Amino acid sequence: MCFILRIVAICASVIGFGWASTAQAATLSTTCNLGVDVALSITVNSNINFATVKAGTADTYTISTAGVVSHAGSGAELYGTPAAGNLSIVGSTTRTINISVGNYGSNNGVTLQSATCNYNSGGSGTCALNGVAAPGAGKTLLLGVQAVVDGTQTAGTSAAPTFDVTVVYP
């Protein structure tokens, strides 16, 4: 009888231990997203050059991305060596880019418009290029443009109108 009571007493304490409170945790092992890349940069290797054209005559001149000048009216290309614009773009080796132009300016009666682009030898076209090849260590962008000449220019003067080329990661 005494033995039985002792067992009961010990069991009571064991049960007490067995029911102690514990924290209930759940862990989700997951991931997040993160990236590091190179900022885009543009280097101008050479500006667009229409060379020398006829003074005092209104006309619209076009230079192609191949550097060939033509005109629509009574003007004329006189001398000098024309050149397309030549830019180098550096950036990500994996991320595609968008190229655009804008902010056409005027100078000395010459106004620019309708630029054309040839990026990475992909062919000439409008400068609204979206999702084109990642530039990596450097890819070439050739530029052409139209120059609207108002005919007020005197012989021996020059004009240096500008426009912007913008490159972004989409």
Next chain:
Amino acid sequence: MQKNIHTKLIISIALGLVTGAIFLPSAWAACVATCAVTENAKMDFATVEKPSSGSVTYTIAADTGTTSGTAVVLYGTAARGAYTATRTGATTGCTGTTFTVSNANTGDAGITLGTFKVSYNGGGQRASPSTLAGTYPATTGTVFRIGGTATYTSSANTGAITPSLDVTCTIN
């Protein structure tokens, strides 16, 4: 001899009852609720410019999702992580819930993740581990969001990575 046996018996009963008395109250108030975590959206630090020297940081707030820091974002959209904690069981005997973000590993010695924050059920962000006394996820699920800080040094490799981390819900 018989007196000695009776003394031992009395002591044994007394010890047993006292020990039981100490632990039985917690037995009756044991916390049996459990918590499960599911992922709604991963935390996203977008893609930042690799620093040319030194280090830069980029922080996402857990409560608002706003970003801050010295890193320059090149592309992508940063976002806090979103998770759902779902409770099972009654909360009798429980004291609260702890949310923890831990064990982050980027796999890139030039990039570290830390200073994690937790925003529970639309509340303000709190540092991880965040213990909310008397608060428990709903049995239908309660959303909590996480944020943190990424630190990039000039030795970081370019490219996209998916660092690992643990998100834990503990009902105490």
